[in-house]
Amino acid sequence: MPKLVWLNGQITPLESATTTVADHAHLYGDGLFEGIRIYNHRVWKLDEHLDRLYHGIKFLGFEVSMTVGEMRSTVLDVCRQADISDGYIRLNVTRGTGLGLDPKGIDRSANVMIMVSTLSLYPAEAYEMGLTVVTSSIRVIPADSLDPRIKCIGRYAANILAKQEGNRMGAGEALMLNYQGQIAECTGDNIFLIEKNVLRTPHPSCGILKGVTRDTAIAIAKDAGYAVEETILTPFDVFSADEAFLTGTAAEIIPMISLDGKKIGCGTPGPVTQDLMARFRQLTATTGASF
Numbered sequence: 384m385p386k387l388v389w390l391n392g393q394i395t396p397l398e399s400a401t402t403t404v405a406d407h408a409h410l411y412g413d414g415l416f417e418g419i420r421i422y423n424h425r426v427w428k429l430d431e432h433l434d435r436l437y438h439g440i441k442f443l444g445f446e447v448s449m450t451v452g453e454m455r456s457t458v459l460d461v462c463r464q465a466d467i468s469d470g471y472i473r474l475n476v477t478r479g480t481g482l483g484l485d486p487k488g489i490d491r492s493a494n495v496m497i498m499v500s501t502l503s504l505y506p507a508e509a510y511e512m513g514l515t516v517v518t519s520s521i522r523v524i525p526a527d528s529l530d531p532r533i534k535c536i537g538r539y540a541a542n543i544l545a546k547q548e549g550n551r552m553g554a555g556e557a558l559m560l561n562y563q564g565q566i567a568e569c570t571g572d573n574i575f576l577i578e579k580n581v582l583r584t585p586h587p588s589c590g591i592l593k594g595v596t597r598d599t600a601i602a603i604a605k606d607a608g609y610a611v612e613e614t615i616l617t618p619f620d621v622f623s624a625d626e627a628f629l630t631g632t633a634a635e636i637i638p639m640i641s642l643d644g645k646k647i648g649c650g651t652p653g654p655v656t657q658d659l660m661a662r663f664r665q666l667t668a669t670t671g672a673s674f
């Protein structure tokens with residue numbers, strides 16, 4: 384399976400793909416991205432990822448000549464050429480090229496990059512044993528600075544700091560609160576708590592990325608008969624939960640078994656989490672946009 388990059392219309396092997404150093408995302412983080420999964424020769428939730436991307440493009444005022452439909456068919460075409468059955472697509476759109484932060488002074492012709500590759504976020508045993516999580520001192524960027532629904536490249540500096548903090552503490556993941564001390568999300572994942580078979584997850588207004596996998600987990604849970612609440616949660620709620628799990632395109636659904644050294648429930652992946660993981664796997668194996 385070749386790892387391929389489509390960059391502004393040119394396809395090259397990943398190892399030799401290059402972009403300009405004056406790209407506005409390289410200089411200022413002024414770009415958007417999506418991470419998208421390929422399962423069994425199908426692109427999972429492609430339309431949902433493209434919706435989020437194009438909402439971000441509109442919000443940040445990028446000038447992108449490709450329509451959503453053209454982007455969709457290009458993504459599928461690059462996957463076809465890579466002939467990959469299971470993998471990860473990184474789709475980047477940046478504002479354009481030029482020095483100076485003022486968009487007025489640069490070539491505002493968006494740079495589009497589609498990379499078809501592989502990624503594994505957590506070790507395989509973490510899906511069996513569960514992740515240990517610590518609370519990070521780094522808070523999510525407030526929505527009145529940069530709305531977290533915008534998957535902006537520059538925003539991830541805060542998440543990387545939180546991830547490093549988690550690494551220093553020997554944890555599998557780091558939990559980020561908002562500036563009010565409410566639970567927001569982990570560095571690349573949304574969080575769910577389960578208490579008495581009811582799923583609770585932070586409301587989008589708590590400063591989260593409204594994850595595509597979060598939406599899928601909510602839909603799967605409701606289909607399976609579980610109640611789901613989008614609400615305000617604090618660290619206390621984690622300690623009174625029976626189970627917890629994280630969701631993300633790269634993470635999929637992964638159990639969370641402790642916070643700051645304290646066990647959640649029995650400290651092992653719980654039955655509801657395992658049920659939802661199995662349902663999620665079943666769905667990803669059988670649906671998606673074929674190429």
Ligand SMILES: Cc1ncc(COP(=O)(O)O)c(C=O)c1O
Nearest residue numbers: 571572573592594595596631632
């Ligand atoms: C900060 C953050 N939260 C949540 C998520 C999960 O979102 P999704 O399920 O759309 O991948 C991600 C993944 O990209 C993320 O980076």
